Amino acid sequence: xxxxxxxxxxxxxxxxxxxxxxxxxxxxxxxxxxxxxxxxxxxxxxxxxxxxxxxxxxxxxxxxxxxxxxxxxxxxxxxxxxxxxxxxxxxxxxxxxxxxxxxxxxxxxxxxxxxxxxxxxxxxxxxxxxxxxxxxxxxxxxxxxxxxxxxxxxxxxxxxxxxxxxxxxxxxxxxxxxxxxxxxxxxxxxxxxxxxxxxxxxxxxxxxxxxxxxxxxxxxxxxxxxxxxxxxxxxxxxxxxxxxxxxxxx
Amino acid sequence: xxxxxxxxxxxxxxxxxxxxxxxxxxxxxxxxxxxxxxxxxxxxxxxxxxxxxxxxxxxxxxxxxxxxxxxxxxxxxxxxxxxxxxxxxxxxxxxxxxxxxxxxxxxxxxxxxxxxxxxxxxxxxxxxxxxxxxxxxxxxxxxxxxxxxxxxxxxxxxxxxxxxxxxxxxxxxxxxx
Numbered sequence: 001x002x003x004x005x006x007x008x009x010x011x012x013x014x015x016x017x018x019x020x021x022x023x024x025x026x027x028x029x030x031x032x033x034x035x036x037x038x039x040x041x042x043x044x045x046x047x048x049x050x051x052x053x054x055x056x057x058x059x060x061x062x063x064x065x066x067x068x069x070x071x072x073x074x075x076x077x078x079x080x081x082x083x084x085x086x087x088x089x090x091x092x093x094x095x096x097x098x099x100x101x102x103x104x105x106x107x108x109x110x111x112x113x114x115x116x117x118x119x120x121x122x123x124x125x126x127x128x129x130x131x132x133x134x135x136x137x138x139x140x141x142x143x144x145x146x147x148x149x150x151x152x153x154x155x156x157x158x159x160x161x162x163x164x165x166x167x168x169x170x171x172x173x174x175x176x177x178x179x180x181x182x183x184x185x186x187x188x189x190x191x192x193x194x195x196x197x198x199x200x201x202x203x204x205x206x207x208x209x210x211x212x213x214x215x216x217x218x219x220x221x222x223x224x225x226x227x228x229x230x231x232x233x234x235x236x237x238x239x240x241x242x243x244x245x246x247x248x249x250x
Numbered sequence: 251x252x253x254x255x256x257x258x259x260x261x262x263x264x265x266x267x268x269x270x271x272x273x274x275x276x277x278x279x280x281x282x283x284x285x286x287x288x289x290x291x292x293x294x295x296x297x298x299x300x301x302x303x304x305x306x307x308x309x310x311x312x313x314x315x316x317x318x319x320x321x322x323x324x325x326x327x328x329x330x331x332x333x334x335x336x337x338x339x340x341x342x343x344x345x346x347x348x349x350x351x352x353x354x355x356x357x358x359x360x361x362x363x364x365x366x367x368x369x370x371x372x373x374x375x376x377x378x379x380x381x382x383x384x385x386x387x388x389x390x391x392x393x394x395x396x397x398x399x400x401x402x403x404x405x406x407x408x409x410x411x412x413x414x415x416x417x418x419x420x421x422x423x424x425x426x427x
Contacts, residue, residue: 018269020278031277041286048290052298059305061312067305074302094299098291122270123279131287189270 012200014193018120036116037124044105044118052101073101077234084238089245095135096241099128100234107188107226111219119229120188122181129181132237140244151243180236187229191222397421 023034052073055066063071077100081093103119110117118124140148152169154162195218202211269275398421405417 015267015269020269020272020275029275029278031281033278035275035278035282037275037279038282041282045286045289045293049293052302053293056298056301056305059301059308061305061309063305070298071302071306074299074306094291094295097294097299098287101294102287102290118279118283120270121279123276124283127280127283128287185270189268 012197014196014200017116017192017196018189020121037118037121040106040109040116040118044102044109047105047109048101080235081238081241084235085242085245089238089241092241092245096234096237099132099237100230103128103184103233104227104230107230108223110188110192111222111226117188117192120185120192122185125181125185126177128184128233129177132180132240133177136240136244139241143244148244176240180233184229184233187225191218191225194218195222394422394425397425 020029020035020037022029023036023039026033029035051066052070055064055070058064058067060067074097077097078090078093081089081096085092106117106119106124109115110120140151152166152173154165154169157165195215198211198214198218202208202215398418401421402414402417
């Protein structure tokens with residue numbers, strides 16, 4: 001990037017894939033500008049609609065393959081919500097399902113070559129995590145009133161230790177959205193950047209077979225990461241939701 | 251240099267540092283994310299989730315019903331088998347009874363016929379016995395008569411004048427001896 005000649009010879013720009021560009025020309029990005037973010041989020045919506053709406057349109061007792069996948073995801077998330085948050089948490093199942101599906105499809109679509117990974121952006125994951133954090137906090141106060149604060153007062157610990165624990169609990173509570181969001185964005189960004197860096201070495205003919213093998217292996221790993229991170233984000237959402245729904249007791 | 255390149259990211263150029271930390275794009279991303287999440291949420295709550303939930307419930311109901319029906323049919327089959335076995339046992343018992351009756355009847359007829367036949371045979375043999383005795387006696391008398399006649403003729407042939415009575419007495423004496 002310093003001179004034109006260097007970049008044509010051996011160019012590795014692992015972060016280029018994360019650049020946000022307006023789709024229809026222009027240079028400024030306003031909040032309403034249609035960008036590649038818009039495009040790939042829309043594709044995610046279409047995929048979700050295809051799987052869960054189109055795939056189940058026949059409402060078959062004996063499901064087709066697509067319907068059976070949709071039912072499997074439904075059952076998986078439903079059971080997760082019910083097991084982690086208890087029976088009261090089931091009414092927040094559509095919200096958890098929305099988060100899971102969006103993250104899962106954004107992650108998987110990000111693995112399509114030359115695509116754009118919306119969940120690799122901290123802005124997106126921070127928004128998602130804050131939605132969970134604020135939602136859980138507000139819900140906790142609505143359901144438990146001021147008693148929600150007793151979550152920070154560990155009644156099973158000796159009285160002398162409780163203030164210290166309370167401070168730790170409060171800090172950990174506010175750190176939640178940070179770890180919740182950075183974990184997802186960090187995992188995806190790192191994985192995609194690594195693939196790009198290694199792929200950049202393919203221009204050296206000597207190492208290119210090794211590079212192809214390495215990229216294939218990391219791609220497989222990234223597929224796993226894409227699904228596991230969607231799962232992790234969702235189950236943490238359920239765990240946080242339990243604090244609000246299940247009262248202050250752990 | 252860095253500031254220039256950072257401006258260039260907006261124009262679709264190369265990235266310098268992390269595009270994630272380019273806060274000028276945050277409002278755009280957050281806006282479109284909220285739109286996306288709301289659309290997905292509406293899709294799920296209005297169409298997909300109620301539909302899948304209904305399908306799962308239907309299937310569960312259908313499976314429960316089918317299992318109940320299967321259980322009922324199984325009970326029916328068991329009942330039918332039991333009835334069949336009972337009928338079979340009954341038929342066997344009846345058959346055995348009929349066979350025994352038939353055997354007894356035949357035995358009775360047979361005994362009667364045998365008794366009748368025995369009686370007839372006894373009668374016949376008694377009758378025959380009488381006839382044989384009669385024939386034997388007749389034969390004996392005839393032999394005596396023939397002996398007397400023969401003796402008389404022999405005496406006459408020898409030239410003697412035989413007294414019929416004495417000849418008869420002599421033959422009778424001889425015959426007794």
